[in-house]
Amino acid sequence: MRVGIIGGGVTGIVAGYYLSKKGHDVVIFESEEDVGGLLGSYHISKGGVSYNIECFYHHIFRSDRELIGLIEELGLSERLLWLKGSTGYYVGGKLYPLTTPKEILKFPHLTLSDKVRLAALVLRTKFGSFDKLDQVRARDVIERIGGRRVYKNFFEPLLRSKFEDERKNISAAWLFGRIRIRSDRSAGGEHLGYMEGGFQYLIDRLKEEILKQGGKIQTDEPVTKILTEKGRISGLKSRKKSYQFDKVISTVSPRVLDAISDLDVGDLPYQGACCALFGLKRPLLDGIYWLNIAGDLPFGALIEHTNFAPRSWYGGESLLYVASYFQREDDPRWKLSEEAVTAQFIDGIKKLFPDFTADDINWWRITRTPDAGPIYRVGFKRLIKPYRTAIDDLYIAGMFSGANYPERSIEGSVRAAKACVELFEEDREK
Known part of the structure; x- marks a missing residue:
């Protein structure tokens, strides 16, 4: 059976992996230059050192059974390490460890x-x-x-x-x-999972297995229209051409799905994220991995990745994430240039740590998305979307699915993919 998958984030490539294993002819469409979605990574090469580091900070929990099982299934269990994550709180002009x-x-x-x-x-x-x-x-x-x-x-x-x-x-x-x-x-602290060398190993192995089973991954090719005929899926139209499919799974956000389909997706509140990553010459947070901040700043948390994973993996640099979320399309963190937003973040760090200067920064990257995840308002559960849709042979899965309630996670996206594939197979066998 020929299956089109819209979106190459975690849900999309995990669904593609399991469907291709079952012998289906799978084609994944991704609008960006590579798959991975919010689990995507930068490739950093500086001073003879080369490594991958996620665009958005990530770790996993021991309760993430489906994700851990997938890592084991792909032969990557030796890369999954359980490290201690320390936490702190910056309030009233002072940093307090709270581990x-x-x-x-x-x-x-x-x-x-x-x-x-x-x-x-x-x-x-x-x-x-x-x-x-x-x-x-x-x-x-x-x-x-x-x-x-x-x-x-x-x-x-x-x-x-x-x-x-x-x-x-x-x-x-x-x-x-x-x-x-x-x-x-x-x-001594919280135990959190991380993959030695980064989660890019998971993304790459999923890609490898999909291609090995005959699947295709079309990057830099956003879908512009879900094609139907008499209330049933007939194919997909991308920016480049039209394709015929027997079934389609969409894993993109409700905002994108609403623009490319005739479905009534409904009002499901999402928020955006703006995350900067700095390569620093020296550590900043005094051994703390995750620092929550009480104050009027353009970000709410600093995450020093190398107070969690060893600095030796990254050529001795300290890696610092600056995390912020926004709920409006006119938010400066979405509208301003990357340079302007980064300058605001640097000014904010200086307010917390007056001895921090631009000279401490070796390099920086910034990633922004309007679809970082749902806003879990009171009554959110009634807004959760089922995997089956009103259009025959069209399925939807992602951060808006029940598997990602009441909080989104990599685990939830893996579970959403597997649940959707199970329903897909049930319907195929009827």
């Missing part, structure tokens, strides 16, 4: 009573129905269990950095889901 119980107890912006209530809140996240949590705001649950200070001094800056003005509308389901997956902790 160990002792460090959390010393955090001065919460009282002892606040910390007891915070622990009670974290314990409560291990229980509870997402159906009920979907109907209430994260803020209301935090204030009811943890108190107003716990919300204002601990969670509100985190919600602001992730969702900005939408933070007041985010559901408790998202909050509970996010905390639940971050449960692989010891006294």
Whole structure:
């Protein structure tokens, strides 16, 4: 059976991998120059050192069973390492490490009573129905269990950095889901998975297997129209030509799908992301991997990758991500030039670390997308899209699928791909 897949992100190439293994004639269409989507990487070559590093920061969790299983299936398990991720909080002009119980107890912006209530809140996240949590705001649950200070001094800056003005509308389901997956902790910190050499190894192996099974990957070829005939799929039209297909799987965002199809996708809220990566001459965050920031800055977190993965993998450089999200198409982080946005980020880093200068930077890259992921507002669950659509033989899967609720992840995208392929096969056998 001839199958067209729209989008070469994780969901698209994983679906392509499993369908090609089953003997289908698969063609993947990707608008960018390479597949990978949000898991794509830069190839850095400086001073005789060459390596791949993700455009957006990534790690995985021990609960990511489908992703870990896929890595093992592809023969890459020896590259999957479990490293300790340290965390910190920048508030009131000072950086506070918050990795160990002792460090959390010393955090001065919460009282002892606040910390007891915070622990009670974290314990409560291990229980509870997402159906009920979907109907209430994260803020209301935090204030009811943890108190107003716990919300204002601990969670509100985190919600602001992730969702900005939408933070007041985010559901408790998202909050509970996010905390639940971050449960692989010891006294020394959180255990997170990363692939030696980067996740580009996973992308490359998936590509290799698809091509080995006779599949095709058409990069730099966006689909411009999903073609139908009498309510059934007939093919795809790209920027270059038209193709005939028996079935189609779309993995692109609802915004893109709405533009290329006759489907009524509905109002599914998405937000964009702007992420800069700096190659630095020296470490910046005093051993902390992930630093959340309370303050009026154009970013909400700094992630020093080389406080997680060894600097020796990267020629001794320190790699620092600057993470920010936006919800409006007129946001300066989307509209301004890369140079202008990067300059704003550098100014923001200087406000936090006055001894930081442009001379500390060896190089920088920046990646932006309007479709970084859903905004998990109260009531989001009813907006989740099924894999089957109103058009026969057209399936949709991606970050908007149930597998990525109540928080998107690489794991969720793998699960969405597998679930969609299973339905595809069920329908084919009818």
